[in-house]
Structure formats: C-alpha cells, structure tokens
Amino acid sequence: MSAIIAVDRITKRYGGLTVLDACSFEVPRGSITGLIGPNGAGKTTLFNIIAGVTRADHGRILLDGADVAGKKPHELFQLGLARTFQIPKEWTRMTVLENLMVVPRQQAGEGVLAAWFERGRVRREEMAILRRAEATLEILGLSGHRAALAGTLSGGQKKLMELGRTMMVDAKVVLLDEPGAGVNRTLLGDLAQHIERLHRGHATSFCIIEHDMDLIARLCDPVIVMAEGRVLAEGKMAEIKADARVRAAYLGAASPGMAAA
Amino acid sequence: MNALVGYGEYAVSLLTIGGIYAVMALGLNLQWGYGGLFNAGVSGFFAVGAYASAILTAPVTPGHFVGFGLPIIVGIVSAMLLSAVVGWFVGRICLRLQSDYLAMATIGIAEILRLVIDNEIWLTNGSRGIVAIPRPFEDLPGIWRDFAYLGLVAAVVAALYIALELLARSPWGRVMRAIRDNEAAAAAFGKDVASFRLQAFVLGSMAMGLSGALTAHAFKFIGPDATLPLITTFLVWVMLIAGGSANNRGAILGPILIWTLWSATELLTGTLPPEWQIRGSYLRVFLIGLLLQVVLQRFPRGLLPERPPRPPQAERVDAKEG
C-alpha cells in the first residue's frame, strides 16, 4: 500500500443535500497533499469523516492500509492521525504551554493512581514533555505567549498553536484545515517553512486544505480539487491551474483566489 | 465566661458544618470545575453516603431492620464505596448527555433516591429518620467532643484537598480541563473523553457520599429533610461558584463563608414576626441568591478564580535551590 490515507467512494448526505458524492482519492505516503475547492465543496466534512467525527453514509477510509470504519476520534489519534480545525478549538482556559502538553500519547500521569503515587515518574515524563512543548513554541515563535491563556490569542496565533499541537507527536499523517486562514502574510511564509521542516524531519504525511494558492503551490504535490462533493481534478499545481473545469468551478463560485492564480 | 463558651461552641459548629460542605464542594469542583459536568443531583449522592453509613453503624435493635452496629470507620468507607458505585451507574447512563440534559437527569435521580428514602421504611425508617447513629469521640468531655469532631472534619478536608490538588496539577487534571474547554479537540488528541468523565464523576460522587456520612455522624441523626435539594444541591452550588470553581481553595473558602452567612440569615429571619417566620426560609434563599449576584458582580469567576498550575520546570528549580 502506498497511500497513507485512501478515501474510497465516500458519500455523505445531510437531509436532501449531498455533501460528498462517492468521493475517492489517495494521500500518497510521505506526500504533502493539497485539498482545494470552493467553499461548500465538502472538504471539512471529509476531514471529519477521516478523523472519525462524522460517519459517512457509504464508502470506506483506509488509514495506512487498514479500514478504520467505526473508529472513534481518540482511537484514530492513537493510530497516528493528528489534525487541526478550520475554526480553532483551543482549550481556552489553559495556557498555550498546557495546550501543547496535553497532546502526547500514553502519559503515565493521566492515570489517577500514578498521579497520586508515582509522582517521580510522572515528573520525569513531564519534564520531557515540557522540553518538547517549549521547543515547539520556539519554532513557531509563540514562546512569548507560553503562559497566556489560549483563549486570549489572536485567530492567527491560535492557528499556529493548533499546528504546534500536531507537532507534539510523531504522527503518521497530519490533516490541516486551512492553517493559513487569519495568519498574516509574513507569518504565512514561516508557516510554510514549518510544514516543510516537519515534513523533512519526520516521515509524516500531510493533507492540507487551504485557500491560499501560493501556499499550496509551494508545498503541495499532488493537489486535489474538489467541487460539490466530488474530485474534479488531481495532479501537480501547474496541471491543475491549466485545467479548464477547475477554473470554471472556481469562477462559478466567484472565488478570487484561483481566478487570479 | 458562659457567653464565651457559647460563642466558641457556635464557631465550632459553624466550622464543622462548613467543613462538611467543603467536602461536598470539593467533590462538585472535581466534576464541574475541572470536568465541566453539571451535576444537579448532589443531594442524591449525599443521601446515599449518609444513609449507608447511618444504617451500617446504628445500633442493632430487635424487631427493626435498621442498624448493624458496625464500627464508624466501616460505615464511612462503605458510604464512599456505595456512592462510587451509584456514581458509576449514573455516570455510565448520563455522561454521554449534553450538559443541560445531564443536569436534568441528575436532578431526576436525586429525586428518585429521596422518594426511596421517604417510602422504603423497612430500610430507612421513612420520615422519622434514623436515630442513635454513633458519633466518634463520645467519651470526651463537653466541648472537647465537638472540637475533636471538628478536628476529624478538618483532617478529612485537608486530605481531600491534597489528593484533589495533586490530581488537578497532574496530566490527569490537564486532560480533564481540556475536555471541559473543548471536548472535540480532546478527543482528536487521543483522550478517551467518556472514560475521563466517568472517573471524575465517580471520584466526585465519593466525596459527596463522604460528606453525607460525616453529616449523619455529626448529628447522630439522619432524616429525609437532610437530603432536600435546597440545603445540599442548591447551597453547595452557590458555595462553589462564590468560592471559585476550578480552584480547590475556593471550594473550601466558599462553603465556610456561605455557611456562616446562611446561618446568619437564620438569626435574621428568627427576629421576624411569627406570621412571617413561615416565609423565612424563602427569604433566606432569596438573600443567598442576592449575595451570589453581588459576589459575581465583583468577582465574576468567584473569590478565588481558576489559575492554571505552573509548569513543572519551576518546581525543579526550587528543588535544586533547596
């Protein structure tokens, strides 16, 4: 199996609205796959289905070759899937540092008895997690906000922090839902750099939903274009740009991003 | 001199009951403050603990089912265990509900338990309640007896505070607060939300059961009136919110302060003309509600608001220096 994620004829309806219509594509192992398409194309819904939040009406998802039907979100995380949200879901009344420190898997201190009776072991583990969290904040330029409550961050900072959460584990595959939304232009360049670095450092694959075509062009191969719940086109950015149907879909949706690109 | 002893006794009794409420509020704080679980049936868990310990420790009386004459410590431990079991069952059924539905479900369960207590006379002696519940330190003279019981309650509060504070600062507590702040994100990052919630709910229920047992032994009597939602559920919520939820110190300060004021309102309504006395209890609720409003105007997150624990590094530096 070469695909880290295979989306196989996924269909999802809400009432009479068909949001995903036998949608199929693959995220090649080790790739940074871009997922683009006009608003309402069904991209976020698809992410939620892959991550176990939403149940599909038909079709299967294969994660690293295995069918993950019926798996819950926390089980999928244990299987190596990490994600961010289009609308940030930060833990508002916790510090930025804590928001990262929650993430690592199988922390001994998450057991009540260990928290009471194995404090030495928990402390040592905490120190290691803390170091990783601080290094992550350093990379993201958020160190100055480490003690701030996450709810007080700006939209762009929350997006960065959410990326940081995915960096706290060595995930097999990371789903990023519009990581660049609300992030200013200079930070956007940094963001691309972070993702490139993560991609080089670990053997992590990415699937990125994004409206910023420069970011997609810089990072992603392949790029998958969705419209009305189906895959419209798929390939390198240059091929996608030349595709008449893609242009039509974007122009139809009056999205300036692609029309200009 | 006599007056002084009188005030002393009054203060001891205020602190004892305030302390028992603190046990209850610490349990609720674990559920609501750290876990975001809206338990509106505190009185039910209180009742389970109070009756369990009362039935097990009351003297054996011929021709009467009530009373097993077991040692007090057995009663108290059993009260906690039984509350945990009830909490587990209630949690398994109700915790998957949304917050407002959880509130309704727990109110319902507490009311069912109250009806059971009222009607299962063979077990609970119905509206007459259970009398002659043993009290520890009975052999001590005069006010020392009350002092010793206050000491016991204080020790329980201290032990519970330390246990819960260790939890709150641990990765376990961090996960609980994450679930409280955003459940979907906690699940997305691998946390088994249902399991953590159930743990918090059961542990909190145990504390509530413990407070029930401590009440039964303090008064040597327990009757259905003690399980009315007004003086358990309602008051303990006011105490926690006023003291500061997600802050274990707030969950101790709030009960002592509010219980003192609640008792003061009794003195106040005691001075009302007789035809008003009957409305006194409603007036007290009104006054406490008003007080909560005033506190929240000035301290929106309670007198001692939540403060995230310091990262572990600070402690390490302290340890090195020390």
Ligand SMILES: Nc1ncnc2c1ncn2[C@@H]1O[C@H](COP(=O)(O)OP(=O)(O)O)[C@@H](O)[C@H]1O
């Ligand atoms: N829970 C839901 N109930 C009803 N409709 C929904 C729900 N979630 C998404 N939709 C609809 O599905 C369509 C696709 O939404 P979404 O997946 O968010 O698109 P995208 O992320 O590509 O912009 C939209 O028309 C949206 O209104």
Ligand SMILES: [Mg+2]
């Ligand atoms: Mg979307």
